[in-house]
Amino acid sequence: MSIASDLLRGSTDTIILAHLLKGDSYAYEINKNILRKSGGSFEFKEATLYTAFRRLEQSGCISSYWGDEDTGARRRYYTITTKGRNMFYQNQKEWQNARELIDSLVGIWEDTDGK
Amino acid sequence: MSIASDLLRGSTDTIILAHLLKGDSYAYEINKNILRKSGGSFEFKEATLYTAFRRLEQSGCISSYWGDEDTGARRRYYTITTKGRNMFYQNQKEWQNARELIDSLVGIWEDTDGK
DNA sequence: CCAAGATACCTTGACAGGTGAGGTACTACG
DNA sequence: CGTAGTACCTCACCTGTCAAGGTATCTTGG
Numbered sequence: 497m498s499i500a501s502d503l504l505r506g507s508t509d510t511i512i513l514a515h516l517l518k519g520d521s522y523a524y525e526i527n528k529n530i531l532r533k534s535g536g537s538f539e540f541k542e543a544t545l546y547t548a549f550r551r552l553e554q555s556g557c558i559s560s561y562w563g564d565e566d567t568g569a570r571r572r573y574y575t576i577t578t579k580g581r582n583m584f585y586q587n588q589k590e591w592q593n594a595r596e597l598i599d600s601l602v603g604i605w606e607d608t609d610g611k
Numbered sequence: 612m613s614i615a616s617d618l619l620r621g622s623t624d625t626i627i628l629a630h631l632l633k634g635d636s637y638a639y640e641i642n643k644n645i646l647r648k649s650g651g652s653f654e655f656k657e658a659t660l661y662t663a664f665r666r667l668e669q670s671g672c673i674s675s676y677w678g679d680e681d682t683g684a685r686r687r688y689y690t691i692t693t694k695g696r697n698m699f700y701q702n703q704k705e706w707q708n709a710r711e712l713i714d715s716l717v718g719i720w721e722d723t724d725g726k
Numbered sequence: 727c728c729a730a731g732a733t734a735c736c737t738t739g740a741c742a743g744g745t746g747a748g749g750t751a752c753t754a755c756g
Numbered sequence: 757c758g759t760a761g762t763a764c765c766t767c768a769c770c771t772g773t774c775a776a777g778g779t780a781t782c783t784t785g786g
Contacts, residue, residue: 507717522763572764662737
C-alpha cells in the first residue's frame with residue numbers, strides 16, 4: 497500500500513522546491529512529474545499538495561501568478577524565490593544528515609562496544 | 612541546530628524496535644544509546660520517547676515488565692513481540708524504498724525527457 | 727548534610743502536517 | 757449526456773512532536 501507517508505512528511509517542501517528549481521510550474525503538473533519519476537508509486541494527495549504550496553507561499557519561499565491559457569482549466573504557476581532556493585539547499589543538507597542517521601539507527605549493526 | 616525532527620518522524624518506531632531486537636531494554640537506556648550512536652547529535656525528546664513506547668505497546672509490538680532493581684530509579688523493561696519483529700522488517704523495507712524515492716526527488720537531476 | 731545533577735518514569739495541552747471527503751469549472755470522448 | 761481528465765480549493769479530523777510540568781531515587785561535591 498504505497499509508501500509510508502510519514503517517511504515523506506519532512507521532505508514534502510523540499511521535493512516541491514526541487515522541481516521549481518528547474519523552472520516555473522503549477523501544482524498539478526509537479527505532482528504528475530513526481531508520479532512519473534517515482535515510476536507510478538507515489539504522488540501527493542491533493543489536499544497535501546495544495547496546502548504545501550500555500551504554506552510555501554506564505555513563508556515566502558515561492559510566489560505565484562495565474563497562467564494566461566484561454567482554454568482548459570486555469571493554472572496557478574509558481575516561481576521559487578531566493579529564500580526558497582536557500583531553504584532548498586539547507587533542507588537538502590539536512591536530508592543527507594537525517595538519512596545517514598536513520599540508516600545507522602535502523603540497520604542491523606554489529607556490536608560497537610564490549611558488553 | 613540538530614536534525615530536523617520531521618525527517619525522523621516516520622522512523623521513530625522503527626528505531627526503537629531496532630534496539631529491542633538486540634534484547635530487552637528500557638526507554639531511557641535506548642534513548643541514551645541513540646544519543647551515543649548519533650555522536651551526540653540526536654535523541655528523542657522525553658515526551659516523544661514515552662508516548663512512542665506506549666503506542667508500540669498498545670499496538671502489540673512490544674510488551675513490558677518492571678525491573679526488579681532494589682536500588683535506583685525503577686525501570687520499565689520492554690520486550691519485542693513477534694508482531695513487533697514483523698513490523699520492524701516491514702518498516703525497514705519501507706524506509707529503503709522511501710529513502711531511494713526521496714533521493715531521486717530532491718537531488719539535482721539531469722533532464723530525463725525531452726522538452 | 728544538603729544542594730545539584732543524573733537516572734528514570736509520567737501526563738497535559740498546544741500545534742503542525744497529512745488526508746478523506748467534499749466542492750467548483752472546463753474540455754474531450756463516445 | 758455521462759464519464760473521465762485537468763486543475764484548482766476548503767474543512768474537519770487524526771496523529772505525532774514537544775514544551776512544560778510533575779514524581780521518586782541515587783550519587784557527588786562542597
